Amino acid sequence: MTLLIGSLTIALILSLLAFGILISFRVVAFEDLTVDGSMTLGGAMAAAMIVRGTHPVVATMCGSLSAAVAGAVTATLHTKFGINRLLSGILVMTGLYSVNLRVMGKSNLPLLSQRTVMDYADALSKNVFHGQSIVHLAGWEASARDLSSLLLMLCVTTTIGGLLFVFFRTNLGLAVQAIGDNSRMIRSLGVNVELMTTLALFVGNGVIGLSGALLAQYQGFADVQMGIGMMVWGIASVILGETLVGTKKIGFLISGAVMGSILFRLLVAIALRWGLNPNDLKLITSAFVFGALVVPRFISRGSRLVRRKQNA
Amino acid sequence: MLEIQDIRKTFFEGTPNEVQALRGVSLSIQRGSFVCVIGTNGSGKSTLLNAVAGAFIVDSGQIELDGTDITHFPEHRRAKLIGRVFQDPFSGTAPSMTIAENLALASRRGQSRGLTWALTPSRRENLRDRVAAMGLNLEDRLNNPIGTLSGGQRQSLTLLMAALVKPSLLLLDEHTAALDPKSADQVIRLTQDIVSRDQLTTLMVTHSMHQAAHLGDRVVMMDKGRVACDISGQEKKRLRPDDLLSRFEDLRRANQLDESAAEMLRSQYV
Ligand SMILES: Nc1ncnc2c1ncn2[C@@H]1O[C@H](COP(=O)(O)OP(=O)(O)OP(=O)(O)O)[C@@H](O)[C@H]1O
Numbered sequence: 001m002t003l004l005i006g007s008l009t010i011a012l013i014l015s016l017l018a019f020g021i022l023i024s025f026r027v028v029a030f031e032d033l034t035v036d037g038s039m040t041l042g043g044a045m046a047a048a049m050i051v052r053g054t055h056p057v058v059a060t061m062c063g064s065l066s067a068a069v070a071g072a073v074t075a076t077l078h079t080k081f082g083i084n085r086l087l088s089g090i091l092v093m094t095g096l097y098s099v100n101l102r103v104m105g106k107s108n109l110p111l112l113s114q115r116t117v118m119d120y121a122d123a124l125s126k127n128v129f130h131g132q133s134i135v136h137l138a139g140w141e142a143s144a145r146d147l148s149s150l151l152l153m154l155c156v157t158t159t160i161g162g163l164l165f166v167f168f169r170t171n172l173g174l175a176v177q178a179i180g181d182n183s184r185m186i187r188s189l190g191v192n193v194e195l196m197t198t199l200a201l202f203v204g205n206g207v208i209g210l211s212g213a214l215l216a217q218y219q220g221f222a223d224v225q226m227g228i229g230m231m232v233w234g235i236a237s238v239i240l241g242e243t244l245v246g247t248k249k250i251g252f253l254i255s256g257a258v259m260g261s262i263l264f265r266l267l268v269a270i271a272l273r274w275g276l277n278p279n280d281l282k283l284i285t286s287a288f289v290f291g292a293l294v295v296p297r298f299i300s301r302g303s304r305l306v307r308r309k310q311n312a
Numbered sequence: 313m314l315e316i317q318d319i320r321k322t323f324f325e326g327t328p329n330e331v332q333a334l335r336g337v338s339l340s341i342q343r344g345s346f347v348c349v350i351g352t353n354g355s356g357k358s359t360l361l362n363a364v365a366g367a368f369i370v371d372s373g374q375i376e377l378d379g380t381d382i383t384h385f386p387e388h389r390r391a392k393l394i395g396r397v398f399q400d401p402f403s404g405t406a407p408s409m410t411i412a413e414n415l416a417l418a419s420r421r422g423q424s425r426g427l428t429w430a431l432t433p434s435r436r437e438n439l440r441d442r443v444a445a446m447g448l449n450l451e452d453r454l455n456n457p458i459g460t461l462s463g464g465q466r467q468s469l470t471l472l473m474a475a476l477v478k479p480s481l482l483l484l485d486e487h488t489a490a491l492d493p494k495s496a497d498q499v500i501r502l503t504q505d506i507v508s509r510d511q512l513t514t515l516m517v518t519h520s521m522h523q524a525a526h527l528g529d530r531v532v533m534m535d536k537g538r539v540a541c542d543i544s545g546q547e548k549k550r551l552r553p554d555d556l557l558s559r560f561e562d563l564r565r566a567n568q569l570d571e572s573a574a575e576m577l578r579s580q581y582v
C-alpha cells in the first residue's frame with residue numbers, strides 16, 4: 001500500500017513534467033532537449049534556497065522560474081540566432097549541468113531538517129485525518145503522512161492542469177496551439193511565431209522546473225543527476241496519454257498526460273516488483289517510447305496490406 | 313493604395329542555382345480594384361504575392377500599402393493589413409483545431425491576443441452566422457476539427473477567415489487550383505461575393521484564362537520576373553480568354569526569338 005501511494009505521488013509530480021513535454025513537443029512542435037537540465041535546475045534552485053532559509057513556497061517558485069528562463073534561452077538560441085532546435089536544447093542542457101553544480105555547491109544537496117512544501121502535507125494531514133497516523137482505507141492501512149502527500153500533489157497537479165486548460169482557451173493560448181498545427185497560417189494571421197514559441201518554452205520549462213522542485217522536496221534531496229532521462233520519461237507519459245484519450249483536443253491531452261504518467265509509473269513499479277533491475281529502467285523506457293512510436297505505423301501499414309490483398 | 317516600386321528579388325544569389333525571381337516589378341493598384349495576375353510557371357507570380365505579404369524582404373525597391381511603407385515589416389506585422397488564401401487547402405487552416413477555433417484565430421488577425429476568453433457564447437454565435445451566410449451547411453459542425461473537411465470546404469473557410477477582419481488587401485494565390493471543377497466554381501462565386509460585398513482590394517493569381525477574362529477589372533501578365541502586359545479599363549471589359557491565349561503565344565514567340573538570336577550570336581562570336 002505504501003508503495004502504491006508513493007508511486008502515485010511521484011506519478012503526479014511527474015505529470016507536471018509531462019505537461020511541460022506536452023507543451024513543447026506537441027503544442028508548439030519544438031523538440032526541446034532542455035528538459036533534463038531544467039528539471040534538475042528546478043530542484044537544485046529550490047533545494048539551495050531552502051537550505052539557505054528561504055520560505056519553501058518562494059523557493060519552489062524560484063526553481064520553476066529559473067527553469068522557465070532556461071527554456072526561453074533555448075527558444076532564443078533558435079529563433080534569434082538561427083541555431084538548430086536540437087542543438088539549442090543540447091547547448092542549454094549541457095551548460096545547465098555546470099549551473100546546477102554552482103547553484104547547489106556540490107553534486108547532492110540533502111534537505112534533512114529544513115522546512116519544505118511537504119510540511120504543508122503534514123498540516124493537511126492534521127486537518128483531514130485529525131492527527132491519526134494510520135488511516136484505514138477500504139480495508140487497507142495507510143500512513144496518514146503518505147496519504148496527505150498524495151492529496152497535496154493531487155491539488156497541485158489539478159490546479160496546474162486547470163490553469164493550462166484555461167490558458168489554452170484564451171485568445172493567446174489558441175494562437176500558441178496553432179503554432180504546432182500550422183505555423184504558416186498563424187503567421188499570416190499576424191502572430192509573431194518566434195515570440196510565441198519562446199513563451200511556450202518558458203511556460204513548459206517552468207512547469208518542468210516546478211516538477212523538479214517538488215520532486216526534490218518529496219524525496220528529500222536534490223541531485224545533479226536527477227533530471228537525466230526525464231525527457232524520455234515525459235514523452236512516454238504523453239504518448240501513453242494520447243493513446244488513452246485518442247483525441248487531439250487540448251483538454252483531453254492534458255488529462256491524458258496525467259493518466260499516462262500514472263499508468264507508466266505503475267507499470268514501472270510492477271516491473272520493479274517482478275525483479276527488473278533498476279539500472280535497466282532507462283533502457284526499457286527508451287525501448288518503450290520507440291515501440292510506441294513505431295507500432296502504430298506498423299499497424300496501419302499492416303491494415304493497408306490486408307486491404308490491398310482483399311482488393312486483389 | 314498598393315504602390316509597388318521596382319522590387320527585385322534573387323534567390324540563391326551568387327550560386328549556380330541563382331534565380332532572379334523578380335526583376336524590377338512596379339505596380340500601382342487603386343482601392344477597391346480587383347486584379348488578376350497570370351503568367352507561365354515560374355514567371356514570379358507567387359513570389360510577387362509573397363513579397364507583398366512579407367514572406368521575405370525584397371532585395372531592393374519599395375512596397376507601400378495604405379500609405380504605410382511596409383518594405384521592411386516582418387510578415388506578422390503586415391498581417392494587420394493583408395488577408396491571404398494559399399493554393400494548398402492545407403496551408404490556410406489549422407487541421408486539428410475546430411472550425412470555431414480557426415475562425416476565432418482569424419477574428420483577431422493583426423490584433424493583440426491577450427488572456428481573454430477566445431470563444432465566448434456571443435462570439436460563437438456571431439461566427440455561426442458568418443458561416444451560415446456562406447451556405448455550405450457547415451454551421452452545425454463548428455466543433456469538428458477542420459482537418460475532417462474537404463479541400464473545397466477548407467478553402468471556402470480560409471476565404472471567410474481572410475476577410476473576417478476586413479483587410480486592406482486580399483491576396484489569393486491560385487486558391488482554386490487544387491480543387492475539383494465544382495468546388496472551384498463554388499469558391500470563385502464565394503470570392504466574388506466577399507470581394508464585392510466588402511469592396512476589397514484584391515490581387516488574385518490564376519492559371520484559368522476564363523477566370524482572368526471574366527473576373528475583376530484588371531489583368532496583369534507576368535513573364536520572367538517582370539510585368540509583361542497590363543490590361544485595364546474598357547480593354548479589360550472586352551477581353552476574352554482567347555485574347556489572353558494569343559498574348560501568351562506572342563510572348564512565347566518573342567522569347568524564342570530572343571533565345572535563337574542569342575544562340576546565333578554565341579555560335580558566331582564565342
Ligand atoms: N523560396 C524560394 N526559394 C528559392 N527559389 C524560389 C523561391 N520561391 C520562388 N523561387 C523561384 O522563383 C521563380 C519564380 O517562382 P514563383 O513561385 O513565383 O512562380 P509562379 O509564377 O508562381 O509559378 P507557378 O505558376 O508554377 O505557381 C521560380 O524559378 C522558383 O523556383
Ligand SMILES: [Mg+2]
Nearest residue numbers: 357358359485
Ligand atoms: Mg505560384
